Amino acid sequence: MQIDQSKIPAPVSEAVETLEPGRARELALELGLNQEEYQTLLQVQGRVPSLTELYIYSLMWSEHCSYKHSKKQLRKFSCDAPWVLQGPGENAGVVDLGEGFAVAFKMESHNHPSAIEPYQGAATGVGGIIRDIFTMGARPIACLDSLRFGLLEGGPDAHTDARQRYLFDGAVAGIGAYGNCLGVPTVGGEVYFDAAYTGNCLINAMAVGLLETDDLTRAEASGPGNYVVLLGSSTGRDGIGGASVLASQEFDEAAENKRPAVQVGDPFEEKLLIEVCLELLKAGKFVALGDLGAAGLTSSASEMASRGGVGIEIDVEAVPQREPAMRPFEIMVSESQERMLAVVRPEDWPEVSAACAKWHVACSRIGHITDSGRFVVRQGQTVVADMPAALLAESAPEYDPESRPPQALPEPQLKHFSPDRDGFLALLSAPNICSRAWIFRQYDHQVQNNTVVGPGGDAAVLRIGDTGRGRVTDMGIALTTDCNGYYCHLDPYRGAQIALAEAMRNLACVGATPLAITDCLNFGNPEKPEVFWQFEQAVDGLNTACRHFGIPVVSGNVSFYNESFGQAIYPTPAIGMVGKLAQVERSCDIAFKAQDDLVILVGETADEQPGCLPALDLELEGRVQEVVRGLIEDGLLASAHDLSEGGLAVSLAESCIAGELGAVVEFPADLLYSESLSRILISCSQDQADQVLERLRESQVAFDIIGSVGGSKISVAGVFEVSLEDATAAYRGALPALMDVK
Numbered sequence: 001m002q003i004d005q006s007k008i009p010a011p012v013s014e015a016v017e018t019l020e021p022g023r024a025r026e027l028a029l030e031l032g033l034n035q036e037e038y039q040t041l042l043q044v045q046g047r048v049p050s051l052t053e054l055y056i057y058s059l060m061w062s063e064h065c066s067y068k069h070s071k072k073q074l075r076k077f078s079c080d081a082p083w084v085l086q087g088p089g090e091n092a093g094v095v096d097l098g099e100g101f102a103v104a105f106k107m108e109s110h111n112h113p114s115a116i117e118p119y120q121g122a123a124t125g126v127g128g129i130i131r132d133i134f135t136m137g138a139r140p141i142a143c144l145d146s147l148r149f150g151l152l153e154g155g156p157d158a159h160t161d162a163r164q165r166y167l168f169d170g171a172v173a174g175i176g177a178y179g180n181c182l183g184v185p186t187v188g189g190e191v192y193f194d195a196a197y198t199g200n201c202l203i204n205a206m207a208v209g210l211l212e213t214d215d216l217t218r219a220e221a222s223g224p225g226n227y228v229v230l231l232g233s234s235t236g237r238d239g240i241g242g243a244s245v246l247a248s249q250e251f252d253e254a255a256e257n258k259r260p261a262v263q264v265g266d267p268f269e270e271k272l273l274i275e276v277c278l279e280l281l282k283a284g285k286f287v288a289l290g291d292l293g294a295a296g297l298t299s300s301a302s303e304m305a306s307r308g309g310v311g312i313e314i315d316v317e318a319v320p321q322r323e324p325a326m327r328p329f330e331i332m333v334s335e336s337q338e339r340m341l342a343v344v345r346p347e348d349w350p351e352v353s354a355a356c357a358k359w360h361v362a363c364s365r366i367g368h369i370t371d372s373g374r375f376v377v378r379q380g381q382t383v384v385a386d387m388p389a390a391l392l393a394e395s396a397p398e399y400d401p402e403s404r405p406p407q408a409l410p411e412p413q414l415k416h417f418s419p420d421r422d423g424f425l426a427l428l429s430a431p432n433i434c435s436r437a438w439i440f441r442q443y444d445h446q447v448q449n450n451t452v453v454g455p456g457g458d459a460a461v462l463r464i465g466d467t468g469r470g471r472v473t474d475m476g477i478a479l480t481t482d483c484n485g486y487y488c489h490l491d492p493y494r495g496a497q498i499a500l501a502e503a504m505r506n507l508a509c510v511g512a513t514p515l516a517i518t519d520c521l522n523f524g525n526p527e528k529p530e531v532f533w534q535f536e537q538a539v540d541g542l543n544t545a546c547r548h549f550g551i552p553v554v555s556g557n558v559s560f561y562n563e564s565f566g567q568a569i570y571p572t573p574a575i576g577m578v579g580k581l582a583q584v585e586r587s588c589d590i591a592f593k594a595q596d597d598l599v600i601l602v603g604e605t606a607d608e609q610p611g612c613l614p615a616l617d618l619e620l621e622g623r624v625q626e627v628v629r630g631l632i633e634d635g636l637l638a639s640a641h642d643l644s645e646g647g648l649a650v651s652l653a654e655s656c657i658a659g660e661l662g663a664v665v666e667f668p669a670d671l672l673y674s675e676s677l678s679r680i681l682i683s684c685s686q687d688q689a690d691q692v693l694e695r696l697r698e699s700q701v702a703f704d705i706i707g708s709v710g711g712s713k714i715s716v717a718g719v720f721e722v723s724l725e726d727a728t729a730a731y732r733g734a735l736p737a738l739m740d741v742k
Contacts, residue, residue: 009373031058066396093554118170131291138209150198199564219290311372404529434734476584478512485570493541511632512579524568592659603679665707
């Protein structure tokens with residue numbers, strides 16, 4: 001990487017204490033920089049760096065903060081759509097809903113911290129993603145998650161099983177506790193268990209916020225002389241290098257030694273931060289606002305300065321500290337939670353200070369904006385770091401890793417369930433099929449009183465309702481997270497497309513039109529050619545499918561180095577999707593509603609058994625979704641449920657269990673568990689059957705009337721008959737039994 005010296009603004013001070021050259025190089029390598037990156041650093045600085053500068057560069061140029069192995073691939077995505085108000089590059093993406101409303105959303109990972117300390121790792125993952133949302137001027141209204149763990153039972157030994165249950169239990173508890181205390185409902189998500197995640201669990205959190213379009217805020221500093229203000233918790237040594245360091249290397253036997261790098265959260269402090277920040281944003285008292293996540297003060301301040309094309313100076317002695325004798329580099333890279341950084345005009349400082357006092361939120365002037373283009377850190381009058389802000393934030397080295405497919409692609413692992421009563425019940429109790437109620441009952445999904453369709457279905461639905469400004473809308477939004485890592489393991493290109501199609505189908509089943517996605521791309525070590533090939537293939541597949549359907553990618557996250565002792569996870573490009581409903585009261589859910597309702601399967605079924613990679617026809621997928629969405633919008637359906645893992649057998653059971661009604665259907669036994677895509681199970685009343693069937697014929701989409709709702713049994717003619725009570729017990733009892741919950 002060659003640096004154009006003419007574009008580097010002149011240093012503010014030459015009196016920066018530097019390290020002895022040999023020690024500086026040695027420390028740079030210890031902190032994760034390679035030799036080439038260290039030489040680039042010397043070129044940027046024009047001298048041997050100081051201790052503080054070295055720590056700052058090592059974190060800002062880490063994989064987690066700089067995306068140095070993924071940037072070139074991510075540029076393939078498009079966010080070109082007229083409803084996109086903010087695409088990648090800010091704290092969250094924002095899309096226009098119409099009627100003056102907008103929604104902000106983003107998904108991020110907290111995998112490595114959660115594998116060390118699951119409760120705090122997952123909790124602070126939720127806290128961090130929520131801060132990304134209200135930073136944009138949006139009130140957080142919902143959270144979702146996408147989780148992966150090793151086997152809870154049937155692993156290599158009892159210790160491994162117990163470890164996975166510990167991780168699972170802790171992560172779920174952390175997510176629930178933080179969201180519940182904060183008053184933000186967790187309305188949906190997904191979880192899979194597979195041996196591929198034994199050494200490296202995945203904790204992906206998504207947050208969504210609502211704002212009026214006029215309130216959109218960006219983290220872009222401006223105005224030399226304006227104050228730089230730190231709000232929220234004091235700064236400690238907890239979390240130093242936490243997300244940025246842990247997420248930029250593989251796990252090994254030293255993983256437990258990294259426990260101090262996991263942050264500790266305080267949801268009550270975050271609740272106060274939300275309120276004071278939204279109040280001051282509404283009053284126009286912030287020029288810019290950013291949250292402190294990975295790399296702490298360093299990343300937030302340098303990115304704000306870089307976006308605005310200005311300089312920034314910070315005095316670490318002005319930063320409130322909760323531990324004695326903290327050194328400048330510790331203060332600058334600490335990842336202590338519940339902190340925000342604001343740019344405030346001097347004349348607005350009294351009002352900002354007063355509002356913070358009212359909400360019992362600490363706030364301190366820790367620096368000011370300059371016109372120097374430099375990122376300067378002082379300890380009182382002593383300059384301890386002086387760096388070009390733009391190069392620090394945006395000019396980390398970019399790599400083109402070698403990409404090479406594995407010598408042999410993975411073979412499918414067929415899953416056999418006999419098409420009889422016992423096989424059906426065994427399928428319903430399988431860990432990757434069974435009810436997730438044990439999880440979502442720990443989450444308050446009704447707080448804020450806007451949840452129309454909650455967890456347990458295909459997608460969550462929230463009403464917008466009364467915004468508090470005297471305006472009420474009938475619109476609603478739908479939310480989902482989706483990805484089948486096993487499919488991506490078999491074929492990362494098609495697997496990523498299947499994840500997108502599944503997310504879209506889930507929205508179609510509640511009557512929503514997709515608006516945009518955020519993603520969390522979880523992969524192993526990108527420096528291994530086979531892993532980077534998986535990443536490249538997944539990005540290409542997702543990009544092609546998004547462009548086909550006209551769905552913009554407005555935000556996201558890449559999580560690399562998800563490996564343990566050299567064993568990578570399945571490639572897991574998790575998709576978070578937001579859709580819009582024009583009439584929220586017309587939304588649909590999965591539950592069968594009434595005796596004698598007609599049961600119809602929309603789509604084509606092929607012999608694609610569990611364990612195989614199903615075919616995907618994007619054109620067919622679009623037609624199936626369009627006709628079902630239209631039927632829901634016109635109020636013609638009683639229920640809709642997509643078919644995925646376990647095929648018709650599972651979707652039929654879930655609709656029966658959710659509605660507490662049985663059903664009698666006819667379907668070929670050998671296709672009962674087929675996992676063919678682009679299929680949706682719908683039901684409608686006898687009175688509306690003629691309209692529904694006519695619309696299906698006009699759509700030229702294959703469909704079959706397979707039976708009717710009613711009774712207290714789930715019956716597939718000539719195959720099996722199971723009481724609804726037994727099916728419910730198998731489906732809902734599996735996870736509590738695995739977790740030994742009475």
